[in-house]
Amino acid sequence: MIRVLWHYERMKPIQEMTSLEARNIRFVLVDIDDTLTQHGKLLPSSYKALWNLKAAGLKVIPVTGRPAGWCDLIAREWPVDGVIGENGALALWEEPQPQGGLPRLKAEYHPEAVRNDHPTLKRIQDRAFQEMPELRLAKDQFARLFDIAIDFAEEEPVLSLEDAQRVQSIAIEEGAVAKVSSIHINIWMGTYNKLSMTERFLIRRFNWIPGIGDKEALFIGDSPNDEPMFVRFPLTCAVANIRRYESLIQHFPMFVASKECGGGFAEIAETILAKR
Numbered sequence: 001m002i003r004v005l006w007h008y009e010r011m012k013p014i015q016e017m018t019s020l021e022a023r024n025i026r027f028v029l030v031d032i033d034d035t036l037t038q039h040g041k042l043l044p045s046s047y048k049a050l051w052n053l054k055a056a057g058l059k060v061i062p063v064t065g066r067p068a069g070w071c072d073l074i075a076r077e078w079p080v081d082g083v084i085g086e087n088g089a090l091a092l093w094e095e096p097q098p099q100g101g102l103p104r105l106k107a108e109y110h111p112e113a114v115r116n117d118h119p120t121l122k123r124i125q126d127r128a129f130q131e132m133p134e135l136r137l138a139k140d141q142f143a144r145l146f147d148i149a150i151d152f153a154e155e156e157p158v159l160s161l162e163d164a165q166r167v168q169s170i171a172i173e174e175g176a177v178a179k180v181s182s183i184h185i186n187i188w189m190g191t192y193n194k195l196s197m198t199e200r201f202l203i204r205r206f207n208w209i210p211g212i213g214d215k216e217a218l219f220i221g222d223s224p225n226d227e228p229m230f231v232r233f234p235l236t237c238a239v240a241n242i243r244r245y246e247s248l249i250q251h252f253p254m255f256v257a258s259k260e261c262g263g264g265f266a267e268i269a270e271t272i273l274a275k276r
Contacts, residue, residue, distance in 0.1 A: 011256035022275035026216035032064040034182040038261035046262030049269035054079040069143025088197035089113040089146035112190035147188035154183040179225035195228040239264030
């Protein structure tokens with residue numbers, strides 16, 4: 001697979017995106033928490049922006065750490081062309097049926113995905129909770145198939161990024177993969193991530209050609225677990241709250257919105273559509 005790595009020393013205002021760059025976009029890949037949402041809520045402006053992108057003929061695909069159960073709802077009820085969940089463990093999408101029949105929900109699981117009842121994950125959870133009693137499982141854990149999500153900032157008490165990094169270190173020491181998002185530490189077995197499943201999904205579902213089609217994909221994110229996407233694609237954006245994680249990110253996106261969270265996503269979407 002052709003793979004070019006992109007690295008930007010500074011993030012440019014989204015308004016500096018060129019018309020040519022905007023017109024080349026075919027796929028809008030977007031994180032959910034604190035990129036589409038703010039304080040856990042999907043804003044009217046960001047939801048409208050999803051519909052506007054869809055109406056413009058773009059393929060809209062959320063790429064999230066949220067669980068399989070959420071992805072079922074998102075694929076069915078949001079104006080999207082698929083959703084990648086649990087940091088790349090799975091993809092869900094609706095497939096149209098002939099003669100106007102009801103669309104059929106389809107699912108694909110990454111070949112390296114390991115169910116979250118793996119004993120290593122149980123050992124990591126037990127050790128983390130013993131060393132840091134203030135930790136708790138994310139409330140959406142019941143809807144997950146492949147990872148465990150430890151909440152450090154979705155609900156009170158909000159813990160520090162240093163606490164999240166400590167949990168991440170424990171997971172890595174025990175032999176798992178761990179990524180810090182804006183709200184959770186997601187821990188899983190296998191070497192997949194958001195990027196590997198995104199590439200797989202685009203190729204298999206839309207006949208996307210790596211290398212040749214790189215500039216057709218725009219990724220929008222906000223936190224360290226989005227970094228593989230920032231590195232891979234030449235056209236990347238962040239909402240303004242990415243600046244909270246500057247000490248944890250080495251590879252930054254090309255552009256940044258002036259607004260945070262869902263307001264920033266709406267700003268990015270409006271800019272893209274205006275420049276097209």
